[in-house]
Amino acid sequence: MITVFADQYLYEIDSFLPESVDLRLYDPAQGLPKNLHKAHALLIRTVNAITPQTLPEIPEKLTFIGTGSAGTDHVDQSYLKEQGITFANAAGCNARSVAEYVITSLLLWAEKETESLQDLSVGIIGVGEVGTQVEQQLEKLQMSTICYDPPREERESPFRSSSLEEVLSADILTFHTPLVSDGNWPTYHWLNEKKLSSRQFRLIINTARGGVIDEQSLLQSHQNKNVSNFILDVWEDEPDLRPSTAEEAFFKTPHIAGYSIQAKQNASKFIADPLIEHFDLSTAPSKGQTEGQTIEGTVDNFGSLGELLHQLHPLKKYEARLQHILNNHRDQRGELFNKLRAEFPLRNEFSHIQLPASYFDRFPVLTDLGFGLIGQSE
Numbered sequence: 001m002i003t004v005f006a007d008q009y010l011y012e013i014d015s016f017l018p019e020s021v022d023l024r025l026y027d028p029a030q031g032l033p034k035n036l037h038k039a040h041a042l043l044i045r046t047v048n049a050i051t052p053q054t055l056p057e058i059p060e061k062l063t064f065i066g067t068g069s070a071g072t073d074h075v076d077q078s079y080l081k082e083q084g085i086t087f088a089n090a091a092g093c094n095a096r097s098v099a100e101y102v103i104t105s106l107l108l109w110a111e112k113e114t115e116s117l118q119d120l121s122v123g124i125i126g127v128g129e130v131g132t133q134v135e136q137q138l139e140k141l142q143m144s145t146i147c148y149d150p151p152r153e154e155r156e157s158p159f160r161s162s163s164l165e166e167v168l169s170a171d172i173l174t175f176h177t178p179l180v181s182d183g184n185w186p187t188y189h190w191l192n193e194k195k196l197s198s199r200q201f202r203l204i205i206n207t208a209r210g211g212v213i214d215e216q217s218l219l220q221s222h223q224n225k226n227v228s229n230f231i232l233d234v235w236e237d238e239p240d241l242r243p244s245t246a247e248e249a250f251f252k253t254p255h256i257a258g259y260s261i262q263a264k265q266n267a268s269k270f271i272a273d274p275l276i277e278h279f280d281l282s283t284a285p286s287k288g289q290t291e292g293q294t295i296e297g298t299v300d301n302f303g304s305l306g307e308l309l310h311q312l313h314p315l316k317k318y319e320a321r322l323q324h325i326l327n328n329h330r331d332q333r334g335e336l337f338n339k340l341r342a343e344f345p346l347r348n349e350f351s352h353i354q355l356p357a358s359y360f361d362r363f364p365v366l367t368d369l370g371f372g373l374i375g376q377s378e
């Protein structure tokens with residue numbers, strides 16, 4: 001029998017694995033499980049790093065490690081390769097969720113700052129699965145985009161990246177790169193003092209990884225009014241976010257841009273499938289479609305699209321809880337940051353929220369954003 005140790009917050013992981021598997025859930029707040037010598041496979045999330053320091057001896061039976069995340073900067077993949085461990089991540093699992101976070105926060109920002117989004121350009125740094133979704137959603141809001149991804153241009157011949165100069169001419173920058181410290185295209189501190197002082201930015205959004213932006217320089221540029229606003233979902237010292245940066249952020253959230261029921265189901269499936277293949281197991285019984293959610297009530301309750309999105313996306317609820325942690329439990333903020341991420345109820349993506357017809361009459365863009373109409377299945 002194959003024994004699989006899995007982070008207890010990997011969403012519905014039991015339903016993506018065959019019943020023949022001996023599944024043992026562990027609490028990631030306690031670090032990697034102590035009795036890993038029993039495991040054939042280990043399934044983690046970003047909160048537990050896999051490096052020669054955290055896992056100095058690879059247990060004899062362990063041949064497969066998966067992370068239910070798109071990002072892999074917490075895993076030393078060369079180390080796993082040397083040790084003959086098969087590794088899988090969940091690339092693209094949360095692309096849609098992150099794109100929805102970006103557009104929701106942009107709409108809320110534009111309303112509050114009385115900005116007209118159609119008049120602003122967005123530079124997308126990193127145009128993989130997430131950046132591509134972000135580009136598509138921004139186009140639906142009729143915003144112009146400048147896509148920057150030179151390593152993708154090297155890998156994929158039809159793809160053309162904008163130049164650095166072009167992307168830095170955008171009014172808004174949004175980050176969707178992995179965090180990479182070496183090689184030809186490092187992203188660590190990609191947005192540094194030099195780039196930040198190249199022009200005035202209206203808004204910087206980071207939902208990628210904290211280290212991609214030099215947080216100290218960002219804060220400085222905000223104080224110098226070179227960056228009007230910034231929205232951070234990821235933090236350089238995560239989970240111990242710096243209160244000084246958090247206080248100045250236009251929105252601050254605890255690394256949840258990619259959190260939705262659908263993204264988390266994808267994450268579990270995207271690592272369960274290669275595990276099944278690796279051990280040549282029979283596939284798990286297929287799961288039915290998740291039901292989604294229906295919103296009742298009159299659209300007149302909402303004065304603006306921003307107000308409606310505020311109800312449908314929990315961005316500001318997460319923010320309020322994060323603020324509460326900073327105000328009342330600053331010394332425990334790292335631990336509580338992770339707890340908030342793990343325990344706050346997940347949202348549905350827009351395609352799994354159905355609204356009455358009057359909502360679409362009032363805000364036609366809701367169709368483009370992917371919301372469903374009550375009574376009309378996809």
Ligand SMILES: O=C(O)[C@H](O)[C@H](O)COP(=O)(O)O
Pocket residue numbers: 044045046047068069070071072094255256257258259
């Ligand atoms: O890399 C990713 O997929 C995202 O950052 C994701 O939100 C990470 O989720 P976690 O593994 O921390 O639950």
